[in-house]
Amino acid sequence: MPIGTVPSYQPPFPFIYGHVQTLYPTLLRKMQAGGCRRQRIDTPDGDFLDIDWHLAGQGYAERVVVVSHGLEGNSRKKYPLGMARHLNSQGWDVVCLNFRGCSGEPNLLPRFYHSGVTDDLHTVLCHTLQTGGYKKAALIGFSMGGNQTLKYLGEDPAKVPTEVVAAVTFSVPCDLANASRRLDRLENRLYMEYFMKGLREKVRIKAQMFPDILDTQGLAGMRTFLPFDDKYTAPIHGFKDARDYYTKCASLQFLPSIKVPTLLVQAKDDPFLADSCYPVKEAEASTYLHLEIPSYGGHVGFMQPGEVYWSEARAAKFLEDNDI
Structure with missing residues (x-):
């Protein structure tokens, strides 16, 4: 095309x-x-x-x-x-x-x-x-x-x-993997903090609903996607870790x-x-x-x-x- x-x-x-x-x-x-x-x-x-x-x-x-x-x-x-x-x-x-x-x-x-x-x-x-x-x-x-x-x-x-x-x-x-790294750049700190603020709050709410599944230890210090996806996104949704999640979910391969x-x-x-x-x-x-x-x-x-x-x-x- x-x-x-x-x-x-x-x-x-x-x-x-x-x-x-x-x-x-x-x-x-x-x-x-x-x-x-x-x-x-x-x-x-x-x-x-x-x-x-x-x-x-x-x-x-x-x-x-x-x-x-x-x-x-x-x-x-x-x-x-x-x-x-x-x-x-x-x-x-x-x-x-x-x-x-x-x-x-x-x-x-x-x-x-x-x-x-x-x-x-x-x-x-x-x-x-x-x-x-x-x-x-x-x-x-x-x-x-x-x-x-x-x-x-x-x-x-x-x-x-x-x-x-x-x-x-x-x-x-x-x-997803490369885009995540691109967002980690200093020039994108404003966007990253906006995203992470909302994601951290969602996990806090979920942790109150499901305390046996989720904990918030270390959550407040998470400022980028990789540690957040490693601890929360990946295990909650059946992925081995963040890199496994990025690899399997990137639309490029589809x-x-x-x-x-x-x-x-x-x-x-x-x-x-x-x-x-x-x-x-x-x-x-x-x-x-x-x-x-x-x-x-x-x-x-x-x-x-x-x-x-x-x-x-x-x-x-x-x-x-x-x-x-």
Whole structure:
């Protein structure tokens, strides 16, 4: 597939800097949740997931998009809301899922979420298709949600419902080990502390619920992903250690098996992504994977003047081009 920069995306100054692109939407973009409807659904393992429905009209449309947020995000962050608003304006229903523990209420089981979770995405997708009777569906994932989306599409393509006709992902740390090391850099300390603050709090809550399984010794001093994933993420979710988790859950290895048209957008100035997160060879060898590397965009940024961000317009165009 064609690979390269996207000359059509030329943000104004100072959005030519990756850190500005990364921080601006979170801090200064104006966005409201609007008229979405929250629903709680059961999971096969006896837990629950909270999802938000954004309908384009009074009833269900013929097509729907399921949106997955990023690490320590939720369905009402500005980037899923912006995507939902734009796709609604184009006549598509949108369901934004919350990872376990991200909807404002702790989940019932010891497990929470991680970069390789795909069973919850499958549960939400199947529930959405059944509820709305949709003829066509697409997936959109940001950052960690993008890694989950790509892994889901490639790990067992036969399991993906036939209604899924396309996917779009942005700012994906598809090589988890190298992306983790990239985030350890001094320049990314602000982001890392934001992520770790939320993760530490989630473990404290879980430790109160399951004191025989979890303890918080050493938790307060954890400032990077590796020790946290070694002690908590890996053993809770059945991995040997953090490196085993990174190896098995990185979506990079699943890209060659994807069987639906999929767009992966990785900004060249993304401060979170290592060089190995730009899968040029995999895209060149694939019939289905489209890789675009705009010069600008930061991490889940892609700001442009006006209400609609470039990422939202690009996603809608890709879905339209693939007859969603």
